[in-house]
Amino acid sequence: MIDWPLLSVIIFLPLVGGLIILFIKEDEVTSNNIKWSALLTSIGTFILSLILWLQFDYLNPSYQFQEKFRWFDDFNFFYHIGIDGVSLFMILLSTFLTPLCILASWSNIQKRVKEYMLSFLFLETVMIGMFASIDILLFYIFFEAVLIPMYLIIGIWGGARRIYASFKFFLYTLLGSVLMLIAIIVMYINTNSMSIESLQGNFFSFNTQIFLWLAFFASFAVKIPMWPFHTWLPDAHVEAPTAGSVILAGVLLKMGGYGFIRFSVGMLPEATEFFVPLIMMLSIIAIIYTSLVALAQTDIKKLIAYSSVAHMGIVTIGIFLVNQQGLEGAMMQMISHGIVSAALFLCVGVIYDRMHTREIKFYGGLVQRMPLYATVFMIFMLGSVGLPGTSGFVGEFLVIVGAFQLSSFVVIGAAFGIILSAVYMLYLYKRIIFGTITNNKLLEILDLNTREKIILIPLAISVIILGIFPNIFLDPMRLSLELIITNYEMANAK
């Protein structure tokens, strides 16, 4: 094991990089320095997080790399961080996507480069910190602090309706998370502990659990987002700059799923069992409804945004099955969606940077001019659909297998949603890639440049690795998930 505080370094390295950037004076010449320092910081963080993965002990289901310091003298709040199998991959996802986001914004962010990079690095710190927190208050602080950089990213560098979208995003998610604040204070007062680790189990009476569960639900259902709390997502996605959408879809949505696993399933098992039918119903509605909505979209980004809601429906089904297949499937689906939807948004960004429109009608026949683009886009599209051999398949398959143990209606709903996802994704692909070029403006469009290749090819490779060798990812998280399931079953066995 490593005897220096690796996890803290990973959390705060981006922030330190950001502080350095703060002192670089911005002008024409130095704006490249800013970009490079941001990129190098985030790559450094990624490399450190790979070390984290290498050092991770697969046979240990509890938290590793723990660091614990007294933080408040009067209450039992600690600066307490550590990772287990669940949070490991969320952290890797964050550190993997951030450098790609910075690369993706290399040329299309012209104004206020300094603030932009600062926001992204701050966002990275906050995301990693949130997934690594064991103390609930620390978790909450990171969870809410995410709003600040994201609000700025959407509001400053977003599209035409960015102000509306940024306010909606901020206030919607804030409303959810303040209710969570009440819930965590109630939990603290009842147990005198704020440790996620020691609160795993069944510590509250059934009635308290119901209220706590609803408060957490308000927060995570908005974040993940579940139907009918998803309306902020399409707006935020459409208005955000490409990199903003990538982080939003890639990591921020996972915060909801992570919260469900940690808090709802882990700490409130009886209430979770009570609410399983509600979740299943909402998830199935989400999958089918948002898939149909996605089918009708004319804006590429909006279509992918709605598809995110549908995919997250699979995740919530998987989480609330609370069995081995379901949870593993949900985790795989989250990782896969983190990569695939991020990549899809980046693909949209590629053509948006060239043509400055996201209308599906505008495009058509891109394969003629951009064969490489068509290929990587196809990989991601198939990953999103869940073709065997791609990352999407593993998650969806596991969730469906797990769902058979609960009810075949859930299976039918989920499977129907997967078929619909194939419909809208293939239809999208057909419309923008295949055919002949009808729009004269597209005749001059260029294929991927080097920078875009550097961004998209690692993503394409990881989609395939995830699909073919899912055990690389499933093994580390297996024991941690088993622990959660054992707790849950013990609590509900009485």
Place this chain on the structure above:
Amino acid sequence: MKWQMLNNINNIIFIPEIFLALFSFISLIFGLYVKKNAFRQTSNFAVIILFFTIILVYLDNYSNFADYENLFENSSFISFFKILVLLGSISTIIITKDYFLAIKLKNFEIPILFLFSTLGMMLMISSNNLMSMYLAIELQSLSLYVAAAIKRDSVTSAESGVKYFILGALSSGILLYGCSLIYGFTGSMNFNEINFYLLNYENLNMGLIFGLVFVMVGLAFKVSAVPFHMWTPDVYEGAPNSVTAFFAIVPKIAGVALIYRFCLVPFQNFYLDWSQIVFFLSIASMFLGAIAAIAQTNIKRLLAYSSIGHIGYILIALIAANDNAVKAASIYMFAYMVMNIGIFAIILSIKVKNEFLINIYELKGLSKSNPIVSLSISIIMLSMAGIPPFIGFFGKFYVFIAALQQELYLLSILGVLASVISAFYYLRIIKIMYFDDNTEIINIYFKISYQAKIILFISLFIIIFFIFYPSFLINISSNLIL
């Protein structure tokens, strides 16, 4: 012999107040005899006086007994709030100095008015008797009435002074009537004796209830809790910005301390009677503060409503009335003071087209011309909205801990909902600075004196870095005894 005298002096709890009163008079003479730069010199003198008063209050911290027929008391809670008031006064005098000079309001009486008002507030916090409470309130209010109207040639300033005076006099009258009712029914004006007397009673009789309600109305007026808040936006708007800064920062601290002491000392056994009133005041303040501010474009009116909202949160902790309530109040008040000092230090230094900032839309383009200033404003706004990791979040957090410990679920949920609503207008300021495209030539100047810059820097430092070492404040506020 000499030693005994010294000992006696140590036992007089009144020393900081006597010192402050004495030197306030001296500075009055001082101002009269200084020919050149009278305002500036008096301001500096006032700051020095207040600084020494802080030291005296600090030294006085542990003499926990009453004197002068129990007119005044001392305790750690009282000392803490006195120090907050003094720190607030010092910072306000420093950050407003340049503004006064810029608007050519060079009367040397202004810092002295602030000094007397501060004296009144110190007495207010430590008063242990209805009569001394009333007189102390009057001392601070009268100074503030004059301060509001200090810009004699300005109609709005005069109007705000008169408005404040009339409404303030009315509320003082109500408060005095309440005091007389309480005296009439208990036979004492001393807080502890009232409490002792009331121990014999199961319920308050009608007269005492009226007395309690009247005093609460008077106090609610002083802290501008809804529905007694009407004066706040108008007076804030009309008074010169620098006087508004003082209104926003200092008297609120003293008012909150007094309302805590009044509810928790003489009437501590009649929790149910006053908590209903405070319950309503709290909810109404939070929601009115949040909703009414949305429509404001004048920065001072906006901050007025924001302060009304903050008072609502502090009153939540009062309803909780447990150990954590006092802690929450002190932390929240500290955060409130720091944030307001920061924002007023900035507002007083921004000039748009050679006029001082009034309309929030004039901040447009600030992020281009003064990135550091707009970043500071954003941080303060997010902190006021209660977004972690800034200090404002911890204020609210402690308030909700206190409330939820008493199982005040409804109040807490309403509180957080109001905080979401209020986040809207705080965010709007950030939006104006960062999101709105500015096509005009930017005409914003930020000029701040060296001393004010230090104050601003300290307040920002506390706002941002509180999270890393919260214990410095929490250890102090955990041990406060009323």
